Amino acid sequence: xxxxxxxxxxxxxxxxxxxxxxxxxxxxxxxxxxxxxxxxxxxxxxxxxxxxxxxxxxxxxxxxxxxxxxxxxxxxxxxxxxxxxxxxxxxxxxxxxxxxxxxxxxxxxxxxxxxxxxxxxxxxxxxxxxxxxxxxxxxxxxxxxxxxxxxxxxxxxxxxxxxxxxxxxxxxxxxxxxxxxxxxxxxxxxxxxxxxxxxxxxxxxxxxxxxxxxxxxxxxxxxxxxxxxxxxxxxxxxxxxxxxxxxxxxxxxxxxxxxxxxxxxxxxxxxxxxxxxxxxxxxxxxxxxxxxxxxxxxxxxxxxxxxxxxxxxxxxxxxxxxxxxxxxxxxxxxxxxxxxxxxxxxxxxxxxxxxxxxxxxxxxxxxxxxxxxxxxxxxxxxxxxxxxxxxxxxxxxxxxxxxxxxxxxxxxxxxxxxxxxxxxxxxxx
Numbered sequence: 037x038x039x040x041x042x043x044x045x046x047x048x049x050x051x052x053x054x055x056x057x058x059x060x061x062x063x064x065x066x067x068x069x070x071x072x073x074x075x076x077x078x079x080x081x082x083x084x085x086x087x088x089x090x091x092x093x094x095x096x097x098x099x100x101x102x103x104x105x106x107x108x109x110x111x112x113x114x115x116x117x118x119x120x121x122x123x124x125x126x127x128x129x130x131x132x133x134x135x136x137x138x139x140x141x142x143x144x145x146x147x148x149x150x151x152x153x154x155x156x157x158x159x160x161x162x163x164x165x166x167x168x169x170x171x172x173x174x175x176x177x178x179x180x181x182x183x184x185x186x187x188x189x190x191x192x193x194x195x196x197x198x199x200x201x202x203x204x205x206x207x208x209x210x211x212x213x214x215x216x217x218x219x220x221x222x223x224x225x226x227x228x229x230x231x232x233x234x235x236x237x238x239x240x241x242x243x244x245x246x247x248x249x250x251x252x253x254x255x256x257x258x259x260x261x262x263x264x265x266x267x268x269x270x271x272x273x274x275x276x277x278x279x280x281x282x283x284x285x286x287x288x289x290x291x292x293x294x295x296x297x298x299x300x301x302x303x304x305x306x307x308x309x310x311x312x313x314x315x316x317x318x319x320x321x322x323x324x325x326x327x328x329x330x331x332x333x334x335x336x337x338x339x340x341x342x343x344x345x346x347x348x349x350x351x352x353x354x355x356x357x358x359x360x361x362x363x364x365x366x367x368x369x370x371x372x373x374x375x376x377x378x379x380x381x382x383x384x385x386x387x388x389x390x391x392x393x394x395x396x397x398x399x400x401x402x403x404x405x406x407x408x409x410x411x412x413x414x415x416x417x418x419x420x421x422x423x424x425x426x427x428x429x430x431x432x433x434x435x436x437x438x439x440x441x442x443x444x445x446x447x448x449x450x451x452x453x454x455x456x457x458x459x460x461x462x463x464x465x
Contacts, residue, residue, distance in 0.1 A: 038062075042069035042090045051105050052076055063090075075105050075161070077275060081093055082295025083277055116186070117166035120211055123168070123218040124190065126152040133223045137198045145268060147198040148180075151222050154190045154208045162190025166374065167212035170194045174205035177225065183212070198225040202265040227428070236273045239332055242411050244280075244303055244314075245385035246338040248451035253301045254283065257318040258296040259372075266295025275299050277316045279308050279336070292320075308336055312380075313415075315417040335417050336386050338377045339455045341378040342445050347416040350381045358460040359441070366433035369402070369425045376445070384420060386411035387448040392424060395439040398432035399461060401425070428463060437463040 040063045046052045049073050053076040061069040082105055082420065090097040115299070128151045136145040155163045169183040181194040194206060203225040210217035232365045240254035259267040271292040275283040283289035283299040290297035301316055308314065314336055319329035343355030352375070361370050376390060388409040404423040431437055443457040
């Protein structure tokens with residue numbers, strides 16, 4: 037029967053070593069299952085019994101076999117150093133070979149790695165009393181144990197500790213007085229805590245709509261050391277804001293994963309009374325006690341305050357109420373540069389669309405600049421430039437003729453607020 041699970045156990049003593057991987061096996065096409073047996077100790081001689089148990093049709097069946105353990109052929113006159121023929125890397129802790137740099141606070145991540153090696157003779161038996169030396173190829177990693185003598189199980193253990201720099205390191209184990217050696221796969225030390233210098237905060241939207249309660253902008257922080265190595269997963273990051281609401285209820289607001297993490301800034305009370313910047317700070321405390329942080333600035337803009345201005349800054353404090361076109365350039369396009377924004381020189385909320393509508397067919401209007409207000413990260417903020425062309429025809433070419441042009445600003449959904457700014461267009465000679 038193929039595919040049956042057979043469990044092997046020792047029932048006659050404690051002379052054998054049956055690790056979990058060797059203690060069970062599946063039957064092959066011929067209904068056979070096999071397991072590797074190894075003596076528990078080099079001096080463990082005698083007889084014992086192996087029991088094989090499986091289930092057939094819901095019924096447990098078993099069979100037994102007596103096994104005799106005899107002494108291996110003597111290595112007459114050989115010292116432990118001479119008897120060793122093989123060095124085996126047993127395991128590394130942590131298994132992923134990733135350790136945190138000294139001073140970086142990471143949940144569950146140590147700054148030390150432990151490595152175990154086993155010394156074996158030509159009969160694949162552990163060798164006791166042999167000296168094994170260790171070395172590491174990186175000056176940024178400290179070797180805690182430079183050598184040791186194998187015990188009854190043939191095992192020698194060493195450990196290494198990370199420094200304050202990101203690094204890769206290889207540990208080598210060499211038999212004393214011999215060319216026999218083996219090296220482990222590289223260990224990786226994560227971000228450089230002592231020189232942590234790259235903290236970057238970015239947001240999906242920087243110019244918020246004050247009238248869109250519940251709308252949000254995702255704030256993402258990325259942290260890396262001075263060499264560009266991202267912080268390891270698990271570092272908590274805390275966000276604070278002087279207005280609105282930021283982050284969540286979880287510990288630290290968010291936790292670094294893949295070198296970054298994100299939270300939402302939500303439009304709600306408390307909000308600033310006047311047009312002003314909202315400052316969001318992302319910070320994290322290192323194992324050394326040092327705090328690293330980065331701030332992002334948001335503007336909180338009320339579409340009801342939008343107007344058209346002659347310039348981009350607060351130096352042009354009064355909104356335009358009138359444009360003049362020349363009757364001498366009748367039927368020709370006349371260009372104007374306007375600036376859309378608030379009295380405090382903030383732009384319209386990001387994503388706001390602009391449309392210019394003439395009062396009648398006697399005045400053709402063309403908006404040469406983009407019709408969607410782009411997000412702006414500049415500090416200080418400035419109003420958004422609008423390039424407008426007006427072409428008068430018919431009655432609009434008569435001196436003294438006045439008509440009302442409308443600039444319509446429509447914010448993004450779900451608010452979808454539309455605010456109209458009227459401006460007179462007067463024909464002059």
